[in-house]
Structures are given as structure tokens and as C-alpha cells.
Amino acid sequence: MTVNPSGWRPAAPESADKQAAETVTVTGNRALMLEEPLIFELDRGETTGVDLPEVENSGARLGGLERNRPIGLPGLSEPEAVRHYTRLSRQNYAIDLGLFPLGSCTMKHNPRLNEKVARMPGFADVHPLQPQETVQGALQVINELAHWLLDLTGMQAVAMSPKAGAHGELCGLLCIRSALEARGDARSIVLVPESAHGTNPATAAFAGYRVESIPANKAGRVDFEALKARLREDVAAVMITNPNTCGLFEPDMKAISDAVHAAGAFVYCDGANFNAIVGKVRPGDLGIDAMHINLHKTFSTPHGGGGPGSGPVVLSAALAPFAPLPFVEKKGDELVLVEEETSGEHHASSFGRMTAFHGQMGMFTRALAYILSHGADGLRQVAEDSVLNANYVLRSLEDVLDAPFAQSGPCMHEAIFSDRGFAGGVSTLDLAKALIDEGFHPMTMYFPLVVHGAMLVEPTETESKAALDQFIAAMRSIAARAKSGDESLKAAPVFAPRRRLDETLAARKPVLVYREPEQAKAAE
Amino acid sequence: MTVNPSGWRPAAPESADKQAAETVTVTGNRALMLEEPLIFELDRGETTGVDLPEVENSGARLGGLERNRPIGLPGLSEPEAVRHYTRLSRQNYAIDLGLFPLGSCTMKHNPRLNEKVARMPGFADVHPLQPQETVQGALQVINELAHWLLDLTGMQAVAMSPKAGAHGELCGLLCIRSALEARGDARSIVLVPESAHGTNPATAAFAGYRVESIPANKAGRVDFEALKARLREDVAAVMITNPNTCGLFEPDMKAISDAVHAAGAFVYCDGANFNAIVGKVRPGDLGIDAMHINLHKTFSTPHGGGGPGSGPVVLSAALAPFAPLPFVEKKGDELVLVEEETSGEHHASSFGRMTAFHGQMGMFTRALAYILSHGADGLRQVAEDSVLNANYVLRSLEDVLDAPFAQSGPCMHEAIFSDRGFAGGVSTLDLAKALIDEGFHPMTMYFPLVVHGAMLVEPTETESKAALDQFIAAMRSIAARAKSGDESLKAAPVFAPRRRLDETLAARKPVLVYREPEQAKAAE
Amino acid sequence: MRYLPLSDPDRSAMLAAIGATSIDDLFVDVPKEARLDGLIEGLPLHASELAVERHMTALSRKNMVAGEVPFFLGCGAYRHHVPASVDHIIQRGEFLTSYTPYQPEIAQGTLQVLFEFQTQVARLYGCDIANASMYDGSTACWEAIQMAGRITRRNRAILSSGLHPHYVSVARTMARFTGDTLETADPELDAETDADRLIAAIDEDTSCVVVQYPDILGRIADLGPIAEAAHARGALLVAVVTEPVALGLIRAPGEMGADIVVGEGQSIGVGLQFGGPYVGLFACAEKFVRQMPGRLAGETVDAEGKRGFVLTLSTREQHIRREKATSNICTSSVLCALAFTAHLTLLGEKGLRQLASLNHARACAAAERLAAIPGVSLINDSFFNEFTLRLPVEARPAVHAMVEKGVLGGVSLGRLYPGVKALENGLVVAVTETVTDEDVDALEAALREVCA
């Protein structure tokens, strides 16, 4: 595949685009790039996209609380609604459109088989409180997935109910805190590396802990010495991301775990980057006590523009007894869902319930279908290809972009670059926006904080070499412009549905809901 | 809704678009407008998007005809394939994106319920040759739909197997020819109005008839006098489209039918425009003998970029005996599919089979779901709204565009305009291409042939007033430019994935299949 | 392997370009002893789509499908008809396979949807503003309690006995670790809600009162008096709504003085899915915006002055504020929010009112018939589409017995409040527009038998 598939030499400004520049449409549309109003602007009062009877609630038994004023909900007929959302969807970038190298987010292909499976009536149309004899298949899905997660991580138990990674972190820390309390050893500090994802410190605080941070060393790893020095008896846990947020493996992981345990604390591992090592390394062999797995990353449940996700947490033997309710247990050839009621008998020390019902079933079915499709061999290949792709990007760009840790050896599934060498005030942000014009989603920007103007590139294993080569060509061209201080980068993107948006304005005068013009006026 | 929903005043050329004009991407992409190579260019040999075992066909029983050379089929992994087709899809315009006023094509909203219904395993996963006791539900769908079509048209019988409108025309003409032959009266001529759709004369020829054309009168209707004059005993049938292709109702229809019958010939009605009169007029009351119904127009089965369609044909009592096989018949409370075998008993005079199996079942389920959703009241409203929308467009544009028949009264579901008054060599084509930039699909151009530079606008009933107002505003602005001979119209479209394409080149040196560069060279 | 585009030649070429001799060169940082040289034992290898589909189909067939039997379960998850177009919309690849909208120039689709969603939720709840979704109702409920604590700088919350027991459990779990005090109680099989108890319990340390509306037994109580009492003592009223369809017919909590309104959005657009994923709704008064958890989409303009949307006020959030964030939530439930907003847009004011009326009418009719069964009584004076019956027998075995007859007859309070004798005979029955007269016949017959 050529870098420029249409087989056409970049048009000279005077041609085509010149005419485009001089063309103004009365609709504001530009052919297939269509402007779309808000549903509130489309609304015409009593329109609806459903056909329901008008029933008289004569004998209403609403406790005298009938509505006495309209809600103010717009309604659209079905044709208008389908068009509204279809048009809006076209203003989004997505994996289905191209490379989405958002570091730390593992934006990989989402197989459609998994969507089909999740919609089987036996999974999609089942109530969480149906008697257990009527949901044995659902419980079996949870059980099979749990076993895969345990085998892949080499851990002792798994809590399936957490609803996302951050919720899983909370689950892990609550297990740790419960274990400490159980031995009457209240500790108040959780250590978190500077490079950690924001959810780590936020979760520690949410769980009632104070947070202290551990510095990183030159090689982008946890400064083991500094960590050891801080391991006093007030430390409840250390949260480590491995592979870490610089896309590097923590080679001292086992030693760190031992040191932490020696100090009477626990090791929480942020498993968001499990994709790099699945089938290659078992976290259980590294001495960790708890780790969440983002099914919406490693196991490909669609991210959906911001969730839903799912964050099962694998646990060590030391933490297993404290796992939250509910969980699935095998009793003979029947599966039982252990809830509050039975916790007495089965699970005295569980720290309790984290969410209503039993977790993200719709994600479990997708993840299980994904895992069964890959199998043990496929998953190992996933890790290898994701690491191969990242290193290919790293080595193809290190001569034009500063790669702070490139010397220290290969990266795992992510390649990280800094803005060193950019001239004329061109920033990481400018480069990212120029990538948009080239038809790519930008990489993660300015994270982790330990690298200046960080650009964290995670291609994932579902990108072809051709796609990577095209991305690399685009990056090389933009990097060259950045180093030459090319002012025009500041204008990017120019081809997207919107130019750069004024975030300061948005935060200074927050407009979070639509108000009809009249009201809006009044509000001012 | 404002005409320009983004609430922004048309940007002056020097701003935004200027920068766009000066930006050239190395990928050829423009943000969300992505260039996509051919599968043959993406191919890398043995890649596949399925996981199948390599089985050894040791004991192969292929009659010694094993393949001895590769086919040359490219293969893509699933992520690449999904991306390939998703990217390509984004280069299409569609009803889901906006107004698609393609006259004569009835591009209305396609309800997703119908897609869901067609995919129910009981319909989608049933073999056409299953024993009849195992497909009673499928036969019932055909039967229920048939009854609706008969009630809506006031006719005596319906042939369900034709695969599209043109196939339905063929079915109708073959019934007519069989009826004539049955009475030993071979006739050789079919009369077709000048304004008829191309399939009418083509079908007549395909059925072995000679075609003569009937002129239209000033009012855009069939010239009844001229027709009567030509009704000699060599005339087998007259094909009339009603409402006709100028979007006008033929007021003399009944009189025409009577005259045709008096001359011993039959009346075929092209029902492509049934949408304008469904529930308002029964063609059976107008004396027609056969009419096809495009389920993919009036009854909203998706057009799919060029089919599949379905063209059931309703028949008068005179033609009913000659209907093709197979058909469904009620025997007690069982439904039977009458095929060749039983034609002897049931249907001695059937002209035979038009297609393998029993017709477009997948379209029947969709059309039936559509009809049941609308009901008798909804379908009548469909006709009224489609006619209302067309007349609204007609009256909103007649002051800026020449509307040849506007004086003679209202139109039906289509408004027709001519290029009269366009200056500086600006053509209907130029106007159509400018509409593309405004975010609309062009209307039907240069058809029917009886209007110079015809523009046939069919909004359909599934367009909102807001959508029509926006379309009208765009049309008024372009019409004004066309009359002022604005040269820039010739450059349109400028915002579409492609500028105007060289159709002459395509026809002069046809390239109909991909050839690897080497071969292509060799071929020259 | 169908999901992996790299061919072996690709891999070799790329290794060569990298200057590695084998893939293991790229895993050098992993200590040898931690590296697995082979496949993990005892796990199956990759499988064809057909094989996987067969396996999953077999599992799915082991469940009783709600749509295929007379079905009356509710208690926080409701079965409503979702238009087919909603599922089509959420399967658009541009929505399904995009990330949180960090790059607004190419995420206006998701951002505008969220802005519309926030507005709909705020209006439905009768509040000024709403956020871009939480995990679900139960976690949103705890976040609301926390938020009330931040606002009032108090840490004693009073939970209504009508609050869904799972929501109570979640709060209880968290409170143990945050040191908040929670006042809780089990409900009573009684037409009266515990408004008086709540009002009486409010004191100067009270951060908030948490009331579900309609409550777990289906009862509907005026929130006005509770709001007044709370405000009088500087406490907030947190209202929880598990069945948003009810708000098509009854007054919005915000109108009655609730300061924070949270709830479950599942019943509009999302479907049952054995309990997840669902979508948490979170709304409040504008003055509290900076204490709010979760994402917020806001309106702004682009470099050309065109209206556009961005994620805003992120200084509240973990990725900026880290341990000082208002919550640790990151990924929430945007795709479910899309399903919710799309369904609600299809309903509109009129459709939601009609849907709510239809639900209530059917529930009233069913309640009358069931209450007429000898020994069975209806405890509710008021309800929307869900009510509680007192049976002459223990409800939990009754539910199992009805399963034998192919009827999913409701949720027993024994399942929700194990060991609470006083509630043992309570059966909560939900009746939505998806319930047919034949379904009610079947339930009535089954219930008669098990109660006989």
C-alpha cells in the first residue's frame, strides 16, 4: 500500500482547495460533512418517534403527585432521530476509521462477533434478580471468564463486579484495607509513583488513604531505593503500574513486591497495560497482591466513547477472603451466586458490596467470546504483536523525535516521545492536532507527567504494518515541521469538523445544558 | 431550526478555508475524510480474516479437477476488513445522512425494525426447499403481504416472485401476452409514452414486443387523442406510469383504460410512483390490468446502493389465470406453495417460472413490518404527506426555477423543473453538483426526457419541514447563481471526497477489474 | 488468527527494522524466571467464529429469557421495549469504537450527544445541570452522599428504608472506609413510607437525607416536607430514582426541593443484561457544579466561531487533581448514555407521558386482579408500575414454585432482605408495557396455586 493510496501527488494550493476556499455554502454543510443542530433546536413540540396509545389514568394511584408542568423533552420522529445520530456519529474518529494510538488506552479492534453474542436473548434479556436456577448460563459465563483471568494472571481469586478500572482499583485497595484491619494493623499511607495514572491517587483517597508519591529514575522506572527508604509501617500499599505508564516493564517488580511484603504492606498492580504481557508473564509470579484488568482494553470490549467498561480484580491468597460480594461459586454441578444473605456462611470476611447486582455482564460475554477466539496461543501472540508494533514505531521515529528511554532498551506496548527539539513555540498539542489532519487520532498527550510534553503512542496488535508505515510517514513529516518551528502547525486541524475549540471559555462560563434562547437571555 | 445550524456566519474566504487550501497532507487524508486503497493493494498474500483448519483432502473426489493455479483473491484480517468497508461507506451519501430527493426513486426512511425482523432466524435461516410443513410462517408472510397489496390496489391477484420493478414489468407483459395468445390473438406492438422510464421499452423488447412511443401533451400528460388514434389491433398493451414521471396524475386514466380495452389490448401501469396515491386511489378502480409495485420504494425496503428490490405485480381478473409460478394458496388452514409439479391441477395457464425459488422473502418481511406499522391510516397519510412535501417544494421554488407544469395545477409526489433561464452555459448538472456541496443528494437529472434539463425532485413523506426549508434555501441560492451564469458552479463539487469524475475516459478505455501493476503494464 | 493483521513476513521484516533477532529480544526487561517460554497449560487454543458462537449460544440457552415468559421483575431493573433504531445507533462504529472525547475536533459526535444527554437528565430530574453519566445508580448514590458531605462538611447521612437494599449495601461498604455515619433501616410492609422517621432523625451533623422515589416497595411519597426539614438544618436532600419512566407521570424530585438527584438510567434504552452495563444519572443545582463527580460536556466555540463542545471543568477530575479529585471515576457509561438519550429523543415529552401512563394503567389493572387472590393483599396506596403484595406464604419459595410453571412472577423481599422475617412474605411485582393480558392471567393463576 502506498502512503498516499489515491495515487495522486499532493495538489498545489492554487488548484482544488483554492476553489474550496472560495466556496461558501448557505447550509454550512460541506458535502458529506454535515452540520447538525441540537435535538432542542429540532424539536417541534408534540412530535414523537414511537406509536403508543393515549391511555386515561382515571384511577391514577400516584399519591397525588401527578406532574403539574411539562418536562421540556424534545421529541423526534424516527427518520429525524436516525439522521440526527448518524450525522453526529460522522463527526467522530474511531478505531473503525483508523489508527487510534492513544497510549494507555489500548484502542484495539472490537470484533463484531462479540456484539452479536452480547445480544443473544439469553444474555441480553435476562433480569439480574431472576431465580438462580433460571440463569445458570449467565453464571457459567462469569465462571468461565473468571477461570481464564486466574489462569492468565496466576492469581488465587478474582472479584468480577467492579465496573471499570478505577472501580477495580478501589476494590483492590478495600481488600488490602480489610486485610490490614483484620490483623488489627491500621495503616494510613498509599505510595504511588509520579508516573501513575490519575485514578491511582484518586482511588487511594476515595478509599480513605493519604497518598505519597514515589519518584521515577532516569530509566523511567520506579526508583527502588527511594521506595525502600519510604517503606515504613504506616504504608498500607504500594500501587505500581506494570508495564508502567512510560510503556516500560518494571524489572525490579519481584524485588519490590518482596520489599513491600517485608514491610507488612501490600502490592497493588495497575493492570491497564496487561495487553503487553498477557500470555507472556503471569503477574502472580511477580508477587503482586491485587490487580485490576480493564476488559475494555486488553479484552477488547468496545470503549463506546467513554464506557461502559469492566474492571475485574485478581487477588492473591492473602486478599482472597476479603473479596466483595456477590461472587459465583460451584456447588456440585450447580453454580450459585453468593449474595449478602449467604455471606455469613460462605464469606464472613468479605468487605461487602460495591455495586447493585453482579457486574458488567454485557462486558463479560464480549470478553469471553474474545478470549475463546484467541485462545492461549492467540493471546500470547497479542502481547508479542502489540510489543512488536510499538517497538517498530519507536525505532522508526527515534531519529526525528526525542525518545527519552529509547537508549535503555526496547519498550513494551507503548512508545514514548518528548517535545525536546521543537522550535518556534510549537508544542506537543500542535503536533497532535496536525495528526488529526493526516487522518489519525492523536496519541496520549502530556501523560505521564514524568516526560516533558509526553507523546505516548500505543498502536496495539490490531494495526497492520501498512497502517503503521503510513502513521510513521505522517509523524516524520510533522516532526520535521515541528523542529523547523513551522507556524502553520498552530492552525491545525484545518480539515476536521471543527477547528481548535476554546476550552478556557468553556470552563470560564460553563454552559452544561441547553437553554431555549429566551431562557438563556433571562439567565444572563 | 436555522438554515445554518452551527450558528456561524459564512466564513470569509481569507479565514479557515484559506489555511485548508494551503495545507497538504502526506497521507492524502483530510481528517475524517480518509483515502482508502483497493483490497488488492492492501493484500499481503496469505492473510485471512477467518480461522479455519487446514484439512488434507487426501481422498479428494473432485473428478481430477483440482485447482492447479491460484485464484488471486486478496485476504484481509478482520480489523483491516472492517476498517476498509467502514472507510468506504463514509464516502457515500445516504438517506440516513440527509434529504435524498431522487425523483422516481422514492428514497424514504428505512425503519430499523424491518432490518431486525428480516434477521429473525425463523426468516433469515430458512431454506427455500424445506418441506412446506416446516415453512408455514414464511408462507403466511407472503400471504399476508399479498392480501395487503390486493386491498391497497383493488386488484384480483398478485404475483409475488418478481425481483424488482423491471422484472415485475416483464411479469405483467408476459401475463398480457399469454392472455392474448390464449385467445389466439397475437399482437406485436406495445405503446409507451415518451416520458416513460427506460425499463418500460426495454422490458417490452425483452418480452419480444416492438415498441412505439406516444407523445405527451402540453400539460405533461399522455396525449389521449394521439393514443386513441394509434390503438389498432396490432397493439397488445399500453404501458402507462401513473402518477407519471413528471410527477403528475393522469386524469384520463380510466378513459384511457376503457379505450385500450375497447381496442382489445391491455393496460400495464408502472407503479413505481404508487407512493403518491397509496390509500387514496385504488389502481383497480382505474381499469388497469397489471401493475408492479416496487417494495423498495413505496414500502421502504432499503435500496442498498442498487438493490436488492422486489416487484410484486397485481393483476386484473383477465390476467390472473396467467400469473407465474410459484404462488401461495390456502388449503384449509394450511398454506401451500404451488410449484411446477402441481401447476397442472391448479394453474393450467400459468406462463411459468420467472426465477429460482419463490421471490425476495427478505423484502417481504421488511415490507410487511412496514405496512403493519403504518396501517391503513398511516399509509394514506404517507401519500398525503409525500404529495404535500412535493407541492411545498414546487411552490417555494417556482419563482426562481422554471416549473413547466406548475400552472396546470398541483403536482403529486414529485416537483419537476427545467433549466430554462440558466445563463453562461450553466447546466442542470452544474446545479446538481452544487447541491452536493450544500450537503444534499441531487435530484434526478435529465429525466424524464420530455422536459429540457429536467430536475425531478421527490422529497418523500419522511422529510421534515425543517429539512425541506433548508433544501429550498440551498436551491434558491444555487438557482440564483445559475441564472447569473456563475462560472464557479462548474467547479462543483469542491467538498466531496472526489471532484467531478471523467466519465468519458472511463467509457473510452474501460478499466472494469483491477490488474496488478505488472499485468496492467503488460496489458497495454 | 483473524484479529491479527501481521503476517509472519511482516513480523520478520519489522524485527529486522528494529534490529532484533527474535521477539524475545523485546521482552528482555522481564526477568527470565518470570517469562513463560510456552503456552499456559490447560487452556484451549484459538477457535473459529463458528465454534465460539456455538459455545456462547449453548450457554445463552441455559437462561430463561424474560421476553419468552410472563415476566414481572423490577426492583431497580425494568423491562421496557427499546426501539430497534436505538440499537442501530449505538452500533455505529464511530460511537461504539471511539474513546472518551479527549480530542474535541474529532469527537463532536460524542460531545454533542453528551450535552444533549445532560440537558435531558437535568430536565427529567428537575435540576439545573447533570453530568455525562456514572457507572450505575448504586455507585451514583454513594457519590451523591460523598458530594453532600463535601458541600456540608458533615458526614452523617440518613438513608430511607425505602432505598434499594443494594444501594444501601454499597453505601454501607464505602462508609466503613470513609468513616461516614449512615442511619439505615429496613422497610416495613406498610403503605406509609418512613418520611416521619427521616425528618425526625435530621440533626446538625446531618449531611444529607437519601430517599428513593418511587421507593423499593413501589410507594410514592412527597419529597417536599423532607426537603424542607433537611434544608432547615443545613442538610441536603438526595433523591434516588431507579425507574426514570415514572417521571413521565409524577413530579420531578428537583421540583420538590431535592438538591442532588441520582438514579439508574437502565430502563430507558439500555435493557436488562443480567444487571450490567447500566448507566448512572447524576444531576444537581448549578451552584454545586464544582463538587460534582464525573465528566461534563460544555458548549464553546472553535477558532472560526462555530459552536462546538468540549469536556470541561476537568479540574474536578482525577487526571488533573489526582488525590484531590471529586471522584476517582474515569471510564463511565457513555454508550449506555447514548442509548438512553436516543430512546428518550424518540419518546419525547409526548411519548414518555404515554409510556408512563400505559405502564401505570397496566400496573393498576394487574394490582387489582392480584390483590383479589384469597390471602393476598396489596400494601401500596400509591405506586407507578411496581407494587408490593403480602402473600399468605413465604414469597421466596413461591417465586421458585412459579418458575416451575414457567412464570417469572416478581422479586421476593426474602431475596433482597435475607433473614428479615417481617418481610419474608413480600413480593414486589413490576408491570410494564411489555406485559400482556395473557401474562397477567398466567401470573394470577400461578400465584393462586402457590398461595393455596
Add this chain to the structure above:
Amino acid sequence: MRYLPLSDPDRSAMLAAIGATSIDDLFVDVPKEARLDGLIEGLPLHASELAVERHMTALSRKNMVAGEVPFFLGCGAYRHHVPASVDHIIQRGEFLTSYTPYQPEIAQGTLQVLFEFQTQVARLYGCDIANASMYDGSTACWEAIQMAGRITRRNRAILSSGLHPHYVSVARTMARFTGDTLETADPELDAETDADRLIAAIDEDTSCVVVQYPDILGRIADLGPIAEAAHARGALLVAVVTEPVALGLIRAPGEMGADIVVGEGQSIGVGLQFGGPYVGLFACAEKFVRQMPGRLAGETVDAEGKRGFVLTLSTREQHIRREKATSNICTSSVLCALAFTAHLTLLGEKGLRQLASLNHARACAAAERLAAIPGVSLINDSFFNEFTLRLPVEARPAVHAMVEKGVLGGVSLGRLYPGVKALENGLVVAVTETVTDEDVDALEAALREVCA
């Protein structure tokens, strides 16, 4: 009415703008007596989505679903596993709800897909070029006979007895009206195909010989000799392929000298659907392009020199040539062509070969087991995934008897050739990758019983 955006206020406003007082003013051209003032009697009124879905579900449940029983039917429609992504792709609104690509600047998606499809079909069939699809295999077959007539200016076609009887019927129907002569014959339950009869029958008036490959009984014969004999007398060879998957394993008709190759594309990507919609494939030698029916997508460049695609050579078609067109076809089967090309792209050369091998291997194994049943014999020497058994009893009742045992055991020749005694005991059995060993066990057991 959910599909109609106009509100009553809209309607009044628009009528006013038009200057009409009522909607009837717009129907003045319809003679009063032909106008219906009210609703058509006896038809139901509009219904909710839930109600319609219930009705259609009830109808669908009255059919026996192929995927839920041991299933062995073929004869022109085959059950293969279609990847889920194919259905996702064809449901993209931009493909599903677009029209024939008359405006190429905003239809490049469909046009490139068709160009890719044409290339795949041409290569699969071993021909130079292919068109953008026909209705189905049977109508494509007649179009091929007509095209051969135009090319040779002769009107006598010789049809192989191995040609699908429905295809023969369609040709027979049309020939009656076009005055073409057709030589046809019923097949014999014999391993030998009728190649010799065909060759013997070719004369100077023969426009073409039409041969199905593999044929209706599953037999595979070399087309080379027939092609030579035809060409020797200035006639063309038209090959018909009803199971394209076979071409993953056996030689392409074009390679063996076929001038026109047509067939059914259903078995790749489309699914059974009770017989339609399917997709007709049509390929031929480049020199015949101007005699071809149907749409053709061709490559060209746009005003900037970028590669693009358009519909081309439309001077062959009805909308330009009217009565002189090569065919009357307009709407064809593009969405099914998309499903076909997408599935074939997922398979690729390797996947198609594997799929074909798997089909053949399973069919061989099944044939052996079934032929071992006392009284049952296999007539085929050669076959791909479909073969014919001679039963000791009439096959048609046997098929019905097997249905009683929940097995869809094959297609009886009695169904396809009613009244032809010599074929009465013939049962055509298809075995694809979707057939499990358990399915074969079930068929064997059922067949044993009905043959006993």
C-alpha cells in the same frame, strides 16, 4: 405515526404556503369517483413497534430454523457460516440507505466496492471481467443465453440435464416468448454427466451450450471438451455455478474455456433467507463487454487527477438505450454483492481454500457413512459438498418422515422433478462446514429408519 415527521401545525403551515385549503386540493387531478374519501375497509390501523415485532416473531416461530436442527439442504442455496462483521458492514447506513451510484462524487464507497466485487468475481470464475451483479443465478443464466444469442446471432441453446431445474424453467418460460429454441433433458441417476449428449447436439445453429458445474446432482465434469466442441461450431460455452465455494478447490470454468460464466453468489455472505434476495454473478471475456447486461463500475480520475470510480458503458443499458438495451435490468442486488465481497475479502485466497477443503472433507465422510446404509447407494464418482443418494424408497416421503424426527435431511428429486419416475428415489444431500458429526449421526439414524 413514528415514521412521519410532519406535525399537524407543519401541515397547516405548508398548505397555507402552497395556497391550498386542504390536502384534497392537491389531489384534484384524481377524478372524484376514483378518490377514496375514507380508509380502505377491513385493514388494521397503525401499530406500535412492539406490536409489530410480536406479530412477526410469532410468524417466524412457525418455521423450522436450519441452524437449530441437523440440516442438509442445498440444490442452489447453501448454508455457510457468515462472519458477524459482514452483517455489521451491510448495515452501515451509508451502504444500506443509498441509491444506485448515479452521483459518483458522493458514491465512491459503493463504486469502489463494486469495482472490487467485479474483480473478485472475474478471478473466481476465471474470466476477464464481471458485472456489478444480477438478481440471482437463474435470471443471470437466461441473460447469458440471450447474450450468447446476440453474440452468435443464433437462437438455439442446449441446456445440460445437470442444470438446476428452476434455471431450466426460467429459460423455458422466457424462450417461449423470445422464440429461442432450447434443448433440455432430465438428469439420470448416474455417475456420468451428459457431456457426450451435449457435444453431439451442437450444430451450426447453436448459440450456446449451458452447463452447471458442479451440477444439480453434485457431479463435477471437465468443461474443456464441451468448450472445444462448442467453439469448433462457433457456439459459446455458458457455465453456471450455483456453489461458488467449490471454486476454492476446483478449476474455474473460465480456465476450461467457458466464454460466459454466471451463477448464484448466495453461499458467500448472503445466507438462506427462504430463497431471496440472492445475488447473480455474471462474468465473461472482455471482448463481449458491449453485449453484457447490468451495471459496470469502471476506474477513472477526477478533476484533480485522483483515482475514482463511476458507472460506465451505460450505452448498453435501458436508461440510455431503452428498447435497444442489452437487458431491462435496473435495480439489481448491490447490497448482497457487498455481503459477498466482504465475506470473500475476509476469507481471502487462503480462507476460501480452507473453507472449500473443509466442506469437501465433511461431505466425503458423510457420503461414506450414508452410502453404507443398507439399500442406499451413492451415485456420484465426483462431488464437492453435495451428492446424490439413491434410496430404496421414494425420497420425497422420506424427507417428510425425517422432518418428523427433527431432521432436514436433504432435497428430494421428487420435489425438483415432479412426476419423473426415474428420479423419484433420488435424495440430494449437502454437507457444509456448519454440519457437525452429531448432525451426521442424526441424519444417518433417521435415514436408516425411513429406508428400513
